[in-house]
Amino acid sequence: MDSKIIERQKPFAMRKLGFILVLLQSVVWLSCHETPDNSIDEDGEKVEATPPANQPQPAPKPVIDTFYNDFAGLYAGDTNTIKNLIDSADWPIWMDYSKRFRKDFTRTNNALRSGINEWRLDVLNPKIEERLDLLYLFSGPDILYPRLFFPDASHVYMCALEQVSPLPNYTEFSKEGVIRYQKAVQKAFYNIFGDSYYITDYMNEDLRFTVRGVLPVMLVTAKINGGTIEEVFFFEPNENGGVNAMEGDQEEEANGVSVRVRYPDDKVQQYLYYSGNLGDEQYGKLMGLDSNQNLRSYFNQLPQYNSFIKAASYIPHMTQDFSFAIDILAKSESIFQDPTGLSCSMVSQDTSRTMYVMGKMQKGCQPLHHFGWVSFDCLIAYHKEHPELKLEEPPFKFGYQKRQKQAKPCFNYQLIVKK
Numbered sequence: 001m002d003s004k005i006i007e008r009q010k011p012f013a014m015r016k017l018g019f020i021l022v023l024l025q026s027v028v029w030l031s032c033h034e035t036p037d038n039s040i041d042e043d044g045e046k047v048e049a050t051p052p053a054n055q056p057q058p059a060p061k062p063v064i065d066t067f068y069n070d071f072a073g074l075y076a077g078d079t080n081t082i083k084n085l086i087d088s089a090d091w092p093i094w095m096d097y098s099k100r101f102r103k104d105f106t107r108t109n110n111a112l113r114s115g116i117n118e119w120r121l122d123v124l125n126p127k128i129e130e131r132l133d134l135l136y137l138f139s140g141p142d143i144l145y146p147r148l149f150f151p152d153a154s155h156v157y158m159c160a161l162e163q164v165s166p167l168p169n170y171t172e173f174s175k176e177g178v179i180r181y182q183k184a185v186q187k188a189f190y191n192i193f194g195d196s197y198y199i200t201d202y203m204n205e206d207l208r209f210t211v212r213g214v215l216p217v218m219l220v221t222a223k224i225n226g227g228t229i230e231e232v233f234f235f236e237p238n239e240n241g242g243v244n245a246m247e248g249d250q251e252e253e254a255n256g257v258s259v260r261v262r263y264p265d266d267k268v269q270q271y272l273y274y275s276g277n278l279g280d281e282q283y284g285k286l287m288g289l290d291s292n293q294n295l296r297s298y299f300n301q302l303p304q305y306n307s308f309i310k311a312a313s314y315i316p317h318m319t320q321d322f323s324f325a326i327d328i329l330a331k332s333e334s335i336f337q338d339p340t341g342l343s344c345s346m347v348s349q350d351t352s353r354t355m356y357v358m359g360k361m362q363k364g365c366q367p368l369h370h371f372g373w374v375s376f377d378c379l380i381a382y383h384k385e386h387p388e389l390k391l392e393e394p395p396f397k398f399g400y401q402k403r404q405k406q407a408k409p410c411f412n413y414q415l416i417v418k419k
Helices: 003-032 066-075 079-085 088-127 144-149 175-188 190-194 200-206 215-224 248-253 293-300 323-330 344-348 377-385 399-406
Strands: 133-137 155-160 228-237 243-246 256-262 268-275 305-309 334-337 353-359 412-418
Touching: 066 079, 066 175, 066 215, 066 228, 079 088, 088 144, 088 175, 088 215, 088 412, 133 323, 144 268, 144 305, 175 190, 175 215, 215 228, 215 256, 228 268, 228 293, 243 248, 293 323, 344 353, 344 377, 344 412, 353 377
Parallel strands: 133 155, 133 305, 155 268, 305 334
Antiparallel strands: 228 243, 228 256, 256 268, 334 412, 353 412
């Protein structure tokens, strides 16, 4: 052992021995000066001691899953995390990444948040039960918008085609591996920066190689919005509609992942993402819901919920292909969507619902090239027939509206609620 270390330890050892001697003396003194035991009543029964009512109680320790929380901090470009975990020699690589990544994300996020918060309180919440859980079908790994529009939902049930995979052991990345992974994370966020929605074909490519699966994107999104990762586990639905946690080697085969996040306002959201096919028939290698009985049971067992649909370009506009997805959406207490959600004709025929329309709609409106199968005819007619159900254009843009310069001003949202 280093002699300097031994020298530093000697005074500490002496102090420790002195402390022990004093402690022993105190014990002997207390045993000789015993005080009456007030914990025994007149009948000889033991009475539990009650602490003073005004005595401050220790605050509960925060729950943090450090492996996932540290990853989220690093790849969200959080400078405090970088300085705590990374050798100072590598700070320039990470600080440059932080500057580039956070610039894009922060600009997008701030533009949304400035309009959504007030609108949510004044327009959305008075028409819905905002504390219900949230169903977010065709979600991709997007947890940004559930947090913005439905921050009071304690559980967010998500489902999409994008795969689930365990997080790599990022603590063993080489310098070249770090740079490669940083670039891959930025690429995976390209569509959320540019369009505010994920394009499945792009995401399947981006999330198949270096950034494997939706989990990295979910973690980074949560962290850049100030969240702390409390728990992550992988799961599979069981035949009773519950979930079985997958551990060890099973994680690699799991199709579900749960991420619990605590935000700075102390609100907690648990995002349960499942990689599955919401169509009735098989799609690629993914079985359809006609065969996936466990996933059907999982959705059927959900408690009361609101639904959110955003720029889901393969969402069912033809019910014969997505009858079960339509059924579970129909159970929603409310549905907030853009025009790529449930078709207007489907909703307007449901006499148990009221559909509020928001934004501009005029003759000649055409969908963007991503959504060429969407028809606006019904919405245009609905605007004319129900002027009392038209709300002002919201002070924000997401999803379909992000490319407004490419088409006429005919972008809108719908809020569908039970009467």
